[in-house]
Amino acid sequence: MPKALNYYIQIMNFIKFSAFSALSIALFCLCSCERNEIHLAFNTQTVSPQSFVLESTLNASLPGDSLNEPESMRTRVSIRSTMSLLMSYDDGSGRFEMKIDSVDYTSDKRSVDEFRNIEKYLSIQNFQFKLDHDGVITDPNIENALDMPSEDELNLIPLFLKAQPLLPEKPVKLGETWERQMPIYGKGNSTTTVYKTFTLMDVYLQDGVRMAKIHMGMKYLELPDTTSNLQLKSNDYVIGDGEVLFDVTHGTLSSAEMNILAKLDVFDLVAGDTLPSMNVNQKITLRNIQ
Numbered sequence: 001m002p003k004a005l006n007y008y009i010q011i012m013n014f015i016k017f018s019a020f021s022a023l024s025i026a027l028f029c030l031c032s033c034e035r036n037e038i039h040l041a042f043n044t045q046t047v048s049p050q051s052f053v054l055e056s057t058l059n060a061s062l063p064g065d066s067l068n069e070p071e072s073m074r075t076r077v078s079i080r081s082t083m084s085l086l087m088s089y090d091d092g093s094g095r096f097e098m099k100i101d102s103v104d105y106t107s108d109k110r111s112v113d114e115f116r117n118i119e120k121y122l123s124i125q126n127f128q129f130k131l132d133h134d135g136v137i138t139d140p141n142i143e144n145a146l147d148m149p150s151e152d153e154l155n156l157i158p159l160f161l162k163a164q165p166l167l168p169e170k171p172v173k174l175g176e177t178w179e180r181q182m183p184i185y186g187k188g189n190s191t192t193t194v195y196k197t198f199t200l201m202d203v204y205l206q207d208g209v210r211m212a213k214i215h216m217g218m219k220y221l222e223l224p225d226t227t228s229n230l231q232l233k234s235n236d237y238v239i240g241d242g243e244v245l246f247d248v249t250h251g252t253l254s255s256a257e258m259n260i261l262a263k264l265d266v267f268d269l270v271a272g273d274t275l276p277s278m279n280v281n282q283k284i285t286l287r288n289i290q
Contacts, residue, residue, distance in 0.1 A: 037171040041133040043251030044094030049084040051290045058282045075107040093132045125156050134167045158184050163256040163286040165244045172200050194220040214244040231267045238262040256286045
């Protein structure tokens with residue numbers, strides 16, 4: 001066979017193979033786009049240290065009666081922290097540390113001296129946890145946890161977990177909803193099961209980074225703390241509603257916001273008295289500021 005003809009056949013075969021490969025890639029991308037599927041996963045293996053601000057604003061009110069005036073309380077805590085990967089595991093999870101950098105706390109029911117003592121207490125509450133690629137957190141371990149105040153707004157782990165999203169175990173389409181359960185760890189060995197629902201609302205590019213906008217709903221029953229003399233209990237579900245922005249490109253949380261409404265029964269063990277039901281409105285935000 002002449003060399004020129006042989007070269008021609010080789011070139012034609014290469015063109016056919018290239019065209020087939022390009023067509024296959026195009027069809028694959030087309031199918032993926034038509035399905036609008038996206039894989040959401042936390043980077044638990046190579047992620048760099050991240051800086052976060054965790055904020056909680058809590059408003060609680062007790063209605064008055066013929067003997068007592070209405071009472072209300074407002075507290076706010078803002079915590080800057082650095083989250084670092086300590087170790088990655090073969091199962092795809094990683095162990096992280098959340099180190100507290102600064103604390104700002106205020107309350108209309110406490111003195112300035114109490115503010116400073118609480119800030120000092122919270123500033124040493126570094127904690128570690130194991131994070132799976134879908135956002136499930138296990139084995140949270142907080143340092144210097146002795147004599148922890150019973151107030152929920154001073155317990156960092158529940159605040160963090162309430163804002164933490166749980167990602168789907170498989171790729172999802174725009175508008176698709178998934179449900180997950182999450183244990184919220186309290187004092188001692190107590191846990192509260194939180195039911196969360198998520199809906200993928202949008203996927204877009206922001207400065208070259210692929211972002212996912214996710215609606216997050218939450219409900220759970222408030223169980224009384226058996227270690228406290230002032231016990232809170234909800235007969236109906238505590239309801240939460242919020243939004244998550246997830247950095248798909250880097251596998252990190254950009255922000256999460258949750259607004260929580262609850263009606264709680266209050267029982268004073270010391271006085272042996274049941275107080276009027278308390279209305280609680282809490283807003284929790286977690287922002288990546290890097």
